[in-house]
Each structure stands twice: as structure tokens, then as C-alpha cells.
Amino acid sequence: MKNVTRLLILFMVFAVFAAGCGSKGASSGDGGKVTLTLFSTMSNKGERAALESVIADFEKENPDIAIEANFPGNGYEDMLRVKMGANDMLDLFDTHGWSQLRYGEYVADLKDMNWVKDLDPALDQILKDESGKVYAYPLNQAxxxxxxxxxxxxxxxxxxxxxxxxxxxxxxxxxxxxxxxxxxxxxxxxxxxxxxxxxxxxxxxxxxxxxxxxxxxxxxxxxxxxxxxxxxxxxxxxxxxxxxxxxxxxxxxxxxxxxxxxxxxxxxxxxxxxxxxxxxxxxxxxxxxxxxxxxxxxxxxxxxxGGERFTLAAWKDSKNLDEAKEFIEFAAKPENVKKIAEGTSSTAALKNAEVDNYYSEFYKQYEEVKVEPYxxxxxxxxxxxxxxxxxxxxxxxxxxxxxxxxxxxxxxxxxxxxx
Incomplete structure (x- = not known):
């Protein structure tokens, strides 16, 4: 039964790719408009709605860039393994806790981006290495x-x-x-x-x-x-x-x-x-x-x-790397940091936004407690x-x-x- 399930997942993976989901074909001929592919592990409606709202706002401000967001659910890791094997990653993808160990060789270094200065130091050991490379942008933190x-x-x-x-x-x-x-x-x-x-x-x-x-x-x-x-x-x-x-x-x-x-x-x-x-x-x-x-x-x-919960990493070999980074920078604006953190009932990963969610008073009470990685x-x-x-x-x-x-x-x- 497990083998049948795995075959069905792989069939779905190839069907999605055949439909044009791959990053190599992300730049379309629609008047020079760029389409970015994005995969996320977000699972519930509230989480997805928060990210999709930020995407919609970005597309309004940047009419020459479209973002094709996908939420594969339980098939996420199988899809990403196939993509890594083919060295044909998404423009933007969620590293779901494995930014360095699993995806490190595929991600672009984000250390020169504006939001890095606002990164919660608790996430340094998780998202940075000894050389200072920043592996992903944390949409929120666990x-x-x-x-x-x-x-x-x-x-x-x-x-x-x-x-x-x-x-x-x-x-x-x-x-x-x-x-x-x-x-x-x-x-x-x-x-x-x-x-x-x-x-x-x-x-x-x-x-x-x-x-x-x-x-x-x-x-x-x-x-x-x-x-x-x-x-x-x-x-x-x-x-x-x-x-x-x-x-x-x-x-x-x-x-x-x-x-x-x-x-x-x-x-x-x-x-x-x-x-x-x-x-x-x-x-x-x-x-x-x-x-x-x-x-x-x-x-x-x-x-x-905890550490990283949902992230955005940019594929280092993407033809649309500049546009991918542009969206990450947009997501790191204080109003968007707040929107996603509150929409996912989590704490913000950046210090540039005041977030008020259900557990805020408890996070405030224990704000000096260190976050250890999973x-x-x-x-x-x-x-x-x-x-x-x-x-x-x-x-x-x-x-x-x-x-x-x-x-x-x-x-x-x-x-x-x-x-």
C-alpha cells in the first residue's frame, strides 16, 4: 500500500511539472511578465490566506511579476526531492526546518538583504552559518x-x-x-x-x-x-x-x-x-x-x-533570482511580517513589527528564554x-x-x- 501511495505521489509530481510548474520555464512570454513559482508547507486555510494576501498585495504593486503559489501538503517533501534530483528547484520554496542540512546547496545567500538586520538573534544559529550566509527568510518562528x-x-x-x-x-x-x-x-x-x-x-x-x-x-x-x-x-x-x-x-x-x-x-x-x-x-x-x-x-x-516554522528560500540558480528576492523583501515589510505572524498564530521572526496574537502575553512573559533548534x-x-x-x-x-x-x-x- 505504501508503494502504491508513493507511486501516486510521484505521478502527481510529474503531472504538476509537465503542466509547466518548473522554474526553468517560469519567465513567460506574456508581455515580458515574470512568473515566480512558490511552494509552501502551510497546511490550514488561515495560514494560506495570510500568505496569499501578501502575494496579492505584491502583485498589485508589481504588475510585471506574478507568483504561482502551491501548497502540496503531505506530498511536499517528495516533490522537493524530485526537484533537487533534477537540479530544477522552485524560484521560492519553504525549507521547513532544513534550510542548511537538506537545502543548503540549493539556496541563495540572503545576507545582503535589508531585513537581515532585523532578524531575531534567536534564529541566528538556525538560519546562518559560520561564514555569515543567510539561508532563508523566516516568515514566522516557532x-x-x-x-x-x-x-x-x-x-x-x-x-x-x-x-x-x-x-x-x-x-x-x-x-x-x-x-x-x-x-x-x-x-x-x-x-x-x-x-x-x-x-x-x-x-x-x-x-x-x-x-x-x-x-x-x-x-x-x-x-x-x-x-x-x-x-x-x-x-x-x-x-x-x-x-x-x-x-x-x-x-x-x-x-x-x-x-x-x-x-x-x-x-x-x-x-x-x-x-x-x-x-x-x-x-x-x-x-x-x-x-x-x-x-x-x-x-x-x-x-x-523551534526556530524557523515557515520560510522563503530563493533557488540560487533561478533565472528570476532578482524578482524572487524582491518578493522576499516585500514580505519582510513590518505590515506583512505582522499579517503573516498573526495569521499563523506565531511570533514574528523580525524585530521590526509589533505582533498581537493569542499567545502574545505569554511570549512577552518569557521573552528572555532562548529558542533552541528542534x-x-x-x-x-x-x-x-x-x-x-x-x-x-x-x-x-x-x-x-x-x-x-x-x-x-x-x-x-x-x-x-x-x-
Whole structure:
């Protein structure tokens, strides 16, 4: 079935290209008008509407340039792999977290553009290299942490936790004071990528940010001792044993989270994004807050996990590179930075715009907290996300122990590093 799906995706890819989507044919003969091709990973209507609005404004101001935007959804990565293999990229494309590792050799250097001076320094390590090359323009930035029900925490006398010990204690208080009516930590594990997301976020405080317990260099050079990964699995097993997770953790779907939060049935969840505004729309009495990922080791600080969420990179060999950069510069105007950040319920990646979205007060409260890159994107070889997904689900199903999970991670890590 997977092979059939892949063939269908590839058929769709070639059909799109045959219809004239390739960058080599982007300049049309319509009175010298240039058509730029743009691919994005934006998935929901609100996100797409924000970008399409900026595109429409640009086309009004630049009648000689048209932008053909495409949103391939789940087929995005397959399409881009085909394009990279043919060295025929889009004029503009979303690097979705892989601006350097996957797409670095295809993107133009944007360091001389006007907006670079306004780039949030938190994104420097993600979008710049040691030479100063800037790989992509960030339309917004991700600050992933833990979402929580503000009213419930106030009701139970719980302060937003700053450490992992405080977090576990908070979950226990919810369980006891709600007498089981509220799920302390709700995980939509029926889609195993959501379990991988949790492992990806907590790996940073366990393995990266603390000076005495930082193993980033070892993960990068292949010398990491994977027994140190046991503690992540042990935490998840402990939470399940203490009955601090939803009983349907292995079958729950993310589509359920909004209604459950609106009904005050969830205290904490790693689901973020539009959860807050969507839940409040269903029940105006509900307010969803967000906190950075708690610190694990004594003396360490909390961390936001994220970096680039949606980006625009320009293909370095595009015949329309000047026009592509022109659109990027237009998107970086303060009014457009604001429009896209608010339309995607995210924080702005540039400091030149005041953004007011659902979570603004929480981002302001934790504005000094550093944004760390996604663990798998920086420290693991490509392909490890699916391993984190399946092993995490097997752990919660009881078919793997924490040590066995670490062993499988190590085996796949070593295998994929050789590819």
C-alpha cells in the first residue's frame, strides 16, 4: 500500500511539472511578465490566506511579476526531492526546518538583504552559518513548549512549572484535585508523530542545554552514549504508570484536543498552534496559556523549542533570482511580517513589527528564554523522526522498555549516519 501511495505521489509530481510548474520555464512570454513559482508547507486555510494576501498585495504593486503559489501538503517533501534530483528547484520554496542540512546547496545567500538586520538573534544559529550566509527568510518562528488550561491551574493553585520535577508534581496535583475528571497530560498518540514531538522537545533539556549534561557535540560526531537517552523513556513510562496520561493515549487523535480543552477536560498538552484560539472560540470561558519546556538539570534554564516554522528560500540558480528576492523583501515589510505572524498564530521572526496574537502575553512573559533548534533537525540524521515516532508508541504500548527504546534509536542513528 505504501508503494502504491508513493507511486501516486510521484505521478502527481510529474503531472504538476509537465503542466509547466518548473522554474526553468517560469519567465513567460506574456508581455515580458515574470512568473515566480512558490511552494509552501502551510497546511490550514488561515495560514494560506495570510500568505496569499501578501502575494496579492505584491502583485498589485508589481504588475510585471506574478507568483504561482502551491501548497502540496503531505506530498511536499517528495516533490522537493524530485526537484533537487533534477537540479530544477522552485524560484521560492519553504525549507521547513532544513534550510542548511537538506537545502543548503540549493539556496541563495540572503545576507545582503535589508531585513537581515532585523532578524531575531534567536534564529541566528538556525538560519546562518559560520561564514555569515543567510539561508532563508523566516516568515514566522516557532516557539514550541507546553500548552495549559489557565483556569484549571488557577483553580488548583498550580503555578506554571519551570522544572521537570515541578511539571510532574503539577500533573499529580491535577489528578488528585480533579478526582480523575481532568487529564493531567493529554497526548494524541493515535498519530505517533505527536509522541515523537514530545521526545524531540524534552531531549533538549535532558541532553543539550545544561553545561554539565550537554551532549550536542557527541551527537554530531557520532560518539554519543545512548544509555543517556534512557531517561527520556523512563520519564514517559513513569507518567503512564502514575496514571497521569489520558487512558486512550495510543488511540487519541489531535482533532479531539480543541473540544476537550474547551470542556476543561485537559490541564496540559504538548499540542500548540491554533489550539488556544480554537478552544476559546468554542468556549469563551477557556483560556490556553503556553510555557517553555521545563528545565531538567539543577541550575539550567527553560527553553523554547523551534526556530524557523515557515520560510522563503530563493533557488540560487533561478533565472528570476532578482524578482524572487524582491518578493522576499516585500514580505519582510513590518505590515506583512505582522499579517503573516498573526495569521499563523506565531511570533514574528523580525524585530521590526509589533505582533498581537493569542499567545502574545505569554511570549512577552518569557521573552528572555532562548529558542533552541528542534533536536532531530540539528543532532540526528535525516530519517530519525519516524524512528522516534514508532519507538515512542511502542514504549507507551509496553512492548519496549526505556533501555530497548534507546538501543533501537542507537541502531537507526548509526545506520542513517552512514547513508
Amino acid at each position: 516557539k514550541d513548549g507546553i500548552s495549559y488550561n489557565v483556569k484549571l491551574l488557577e483553580q488548583y493553585g498550580i503555578k506554571p512549572p519551570q522544572t521537570m520535577d515541578e511539571f510532574v508534581k503539577a500533573l499529580e496535583v491535577v489528578k488528585n484535585k480533579s478526582k480523575g475528571d481532568v487529564v493531567p497530560l493529554w497526548i494524541p498518540g493515535g498519530e505517533n508523530g505527536n509522541i515523537a514531538q514530545i521526545f524531540d522537545q524534552i531531549a533538549t533539556p535532558y541532553l543539550i542545554t545544561d553545561k554539565e549534561n550537554g551532549h550536542g557535540d557527541e551527537l554530531l560526531d557520532g560518539s554519543f552514549n545512548w544509555s543517556k537517552y534512557d531517561q527520556l523513556g523512563e520519564l514517559m513510562v513513569d507518567l503512564k504508570k502514575k496514571d497521569l496520561l489520558n487512558k486512550d493515549v495510543l488511540t487519541a487523535k489531535q482533532s479531539q484536543v480543541t473540544e476537550l480543552m474547551a470542556q476543561d477536560k485537559i490541564a496540559f498538552t504538548f499540542v500548540g498552534g491554533s489550539l488556544g484560539p480554537d478552544a476559546t472560540e468554542l468556549n469563551p470561558e477557556v483560556k490556553v496559556g503556553t510555557i517553555p519546556v521545563p528545565a531538567v538539570h539543577k541550575g539550567d534554564a527553560q527553553s523554547w523549542i 533536536f532531530d533537525r540539528k543532532y540526528l540524521p535525516s530519517g530519525m523522526w519516524s524512528v522516534m515516532s514508532t519507538t515512542g508508541q511502542e514504549l507507551l504500548a509496553g512492548t519496549l522498555t526505556a533501555k530497548q527504546l534507546s538501543k533501537k534509536m542507537e541502531e537507526e542513528y548509526n545506520r542513517l549516519r552512514k547513508q
